[in-house]
Amino acid sequence: MNPLFSLAPSELDPIINTWEQELGGALEISLEITGFDPLVRPNEQVAKAQPVAADPAGKKPTVHSSISGTITNVKKDFITVREEGARIAQPSEFPVADSQVMLNALRENGIDVRGLKEGCTLIINAMPRELGMDAHRILIEEFNEIMLTGLQYLKKALSPNACTLAYPGRMDWTISGCTGHEITPVYPNSLPEIVTKEVTGKELPSEVCVIDATTLYRIGRTVHGRQPVTLVIVKIGSTPYLTPVGTPVGVLLKLAGFRPAEHDRIIFGGPLTGETVYSLKHGVGPDTQAITILRTTNTPTVKDNPCVGCGECVIHCPARLQPNMISRHAEFGLYENTLAYGIGSCIECGLCGYWCKAQRPILQYIRLAKKELAAQPILEGLRKQK
Ligand code: SF4
Numbered sequence: 001m002n003p004l005f006s007l008a009p010s011e012l013d014p015i016i017n018t019w020e021q022e023l024g025g026a027l028e029i030s031l032e033i034t035g036f037d038p039l040v041r042p043n044e045q046v047a048k049a050q051p052v053a054a055d056p057a058g059k060k061p062t063v064h065s066s067i068s069g070t071i072t073n074v075k076k077d078f079i080t081v082r083e084e085g086a087r088i089a090q091p092s093e094f095p096v097a098d099s100q101v102m103l104n105a106l107r108e109n110g111i112d113v114r115g116l117k118e119g120c121t122l123i124i125n126a127m128p129r130e131l132g133m134d135a136h137r138i139l140i141e142e143f144n145e146i147m148l149t150g151l152q153y154l155k156k157a158l159s160p161n162a163c164t165l166a167y168p169g170r171m172d173w174t175i176s177g178c179t180g181h182e183i184t185p186v187y188p189n190s191l192p193e194i195v196t197k198e199v200t201g202k203e204l205p206s207e208v209c210v211i212d213a214t215t216l217y218r219i220g221r222t223v224h225g226r227q228p229v230t231l232v233i234v235k236i237g238s239t240p241y242l243t244p245v246g247t248p249v250g251v252l253l254k255l256a257g258f259r260p261a262e263h264d265r266i267i268f269g270g271p272l273t274g275e276t277v278y279s280l281k282h283g284v285g286p287d288t289q290a291i292t293i294l295r296t297t298n299t300p301t302v303k304d305n306p307c308v309g310c311g312e313c314v315i316h317c318p319a320r321l322q323p324n325m326i327s328r329h330a331e332f333g334l335y336e337n338t339l340a341y342g343i344g345s346c347i348e349c350g351l352c353g354y355w356c357k358a359q360r361p362i363l364q365y366i367r368l369a370k371k372e373l374a375a376q377p378i379l380e381g382l383r384k385q386k
């Protein structure tokens, strides 16, 4: 088996708490707020767990400061906060009420609840998403009670008709109140669509909701502590770092002893589906599970080379699509044409790009097309106003 595709959880080094390390000065976090309305201004003092930006559409989770400090910058895409003082926001309320009220309470406390619906079949996805993204095993093995708190809250909010924990074979993980389902630990078996098929035997059944095990932990921690979770576990190499959300990637790489060279790519997530960051000041998000570094010396450079028609991407696509055709149309801005090739069924596994003989950025073209297609109703609305 290609070692890149192994999802068998590895042995982890002891966890390192960045608070206990010498950072050479006050920590300054960077919180991503693209598309959000800022709720704070420069020089304002904020408490740990205070909301600092909210989605104007009321769908995405509210962004909170993970430290007590002073707002140093408010830009279109990020807010920075410099650590200072020890203020903590007032505790949140988590009423036991109807489904929407309970889910809204989670969203306002920083949890992404999009896609969760009442009466669903709930699957807790505990598969490491990609190679090296297995630090969440700490949550399942050491904080099982917190996971259970999260599950109990979700059960009240969703009244699911069944609940299953999907986990990598031979790990023997359990959460009380869930049936277990072993999954062969080989990529892309970790992706929600494939986990769903493994557990239910069906492709994209509408009644299934899949929630990542890290999100379940965050729900448990949020409800238990009555505050948004401000810390995240990020794995670099074999070491998990416990660090405030928004910690700049450069701070973590320095602690880990990594010195990025020019043109190395630093990725939030794994090598196949993660997203490259363009600045060492970029802060880790609440869902950042790992940081991967692709060295230019041993990684082929992806370029917008022309497709040579080798068909490798078609052979390896688990969604049975034609990534070659989708990427060709997306490359030239013909986004609507990609619909005819079933772009909506792409599960963003990145295998097409991995196997591409021409080293085309196929997944990136696909993500671009999806984003443009999602924005189309807005563009059409604007056109109609003219
Ligand atoms: S990312 Fe590529 S290989 Fe994966 S499902 Fe989408 S088109 Fe297929």
Ligand code: SF4
Pocket (backbone or CB within 6 Å): 306, 307, 308, 309, 310, 311, 312, 313, 314, 323, 324, 327, 352, 355, 356, 357, 358, 359, 360, 362
């Ligand atoms: S793998 Fe790359 S070069 Fe080959 S058909 Fe697909 S897009 Fe074209």
